Amino acid sequence: MPVAVIDGQALHYLDQGSGPVVLLGSSYLWSLDMWAPQIEALSQQYRVIVxxxxxxxxxxxxxxxxxxxxxxxxxGLALLDHLDIPRVNLAGLSVGGMWGARLALLAPERVNSLVLMDTYLGAEPEATRQYYFSLFKMIEEAGAIPEPLLDVIAPIFFRPGIDRESALYRNFRESLQTFPRERLLDSIVPLGRAIFSREDILSQLPQLDSDTTLVMCGEQDTPRAPAESEEMADLIGCSVILIPHAGHISSRENPEFVNEALLTFLANHA
Known part of the structure; x- marks a missing residue:
């Protein structure tokens, strides 16, 4: 995988396909594998960067x-500059949507279209912020994600009732065990604190272009309830699509539906 040195550190990224550029922003605690079905589908006619x-x-x-x-x-803008890409179609899920929307607000001339998936641009509700911070404290103290926490954290990302023996669930749960102590303490926990102590930017959403913005959300998303997506779509004045049979990582739980929605949207806006 190629690398860009940004703020003194190596940012790895996938760059696959050719055509109009689609930049995919990933969820916290997930590698770019969370976009595997979309990379395969979109890179047939777009240049996909993750x-x-x-x-x-x-x-x-x-x-x-x-x-x-x-x-x-x-x-994110520095990566586009590194790649000499003037404009992108940006789709961000969870924290990928949080920074993606901020990029679009900061440099609207660089964003051709924007898809916000399973994300929220308001502040984290105080109760859940404190809850996540308590998990971070336990991880810091253990220098790992303790076994009992795996069965607390992993279900957050999927629809209730997912088969916990499925490859999707088991592979993600196992991936949480692979984070080394140094990486957890130096990157994962500090990044998590930044995500969940984010500022509320809902008041800025009307600045986004309603004609080139789409909001999507898994119908059974627990951490980012569909009501939040509907609130954002109302503020932007854009369409909202609820993804059936999907929780937070809708890109993996219902990839066929997500692929079709993205390809349809991009066909009209890329």
Whole structure:
């Protein structure tokens, strides 16, 4: 995989296919594998670029000057500059949508179209923020994600009732065990704190282009309920699509539906 040095650290990314550029922003705790079905489908007619979050996959540690989602947006722009790409079609899921929307607001001339998936641009509700911070504290103290926490964290990303013996679930649960202590302490936990202490930017959403923006959400998304997506779509004035039989990582739980929706949207806007 190619690498771009941004803020002194190595950002790894996938660059596959040719045509109009589609930039995919990933979820916290997931490598670019969360987009595997979309990479395969979209790269047939688009150039697909998928950066890995700091501390995830093959990317280096969180740069010391990274304190907020605005920094992730700025780093996304730096990647586009590194690749000499003037404009992209950006689809971001979860934190990928959080920094993706900020990138679109910061540099609207660089974003041809925007898809916000299973994400929320308001502040994290205080109760869930405190809950996630308590998990981070346990991870810090253990220097690992303890076994009992695996069965707390992994289900958050899927629809209730998912088969926990399925390859999708088991592979993700196992991936959480592979984070080394240093990576957890230097990158994963600090990045998580930045995500869940984010500022509310709902008031800026009307600045986004309603004609070239789409909101999507898994019908059974627990951490980012469909009501949040509907709220954002109302503020933007754009369409919202609910993804059946899917929770938070809708790209993997219902890839056929997501692929069709993205290809239809891109055909009209890329």
């Amino acid at each position: 950066p890995e979050l700091w501390g995830h996959g093959d990317s280096g540690p969180l740069p010391s000057q990274t304190h907020s989602l605005d920094d992730l947006a700025r780093q």
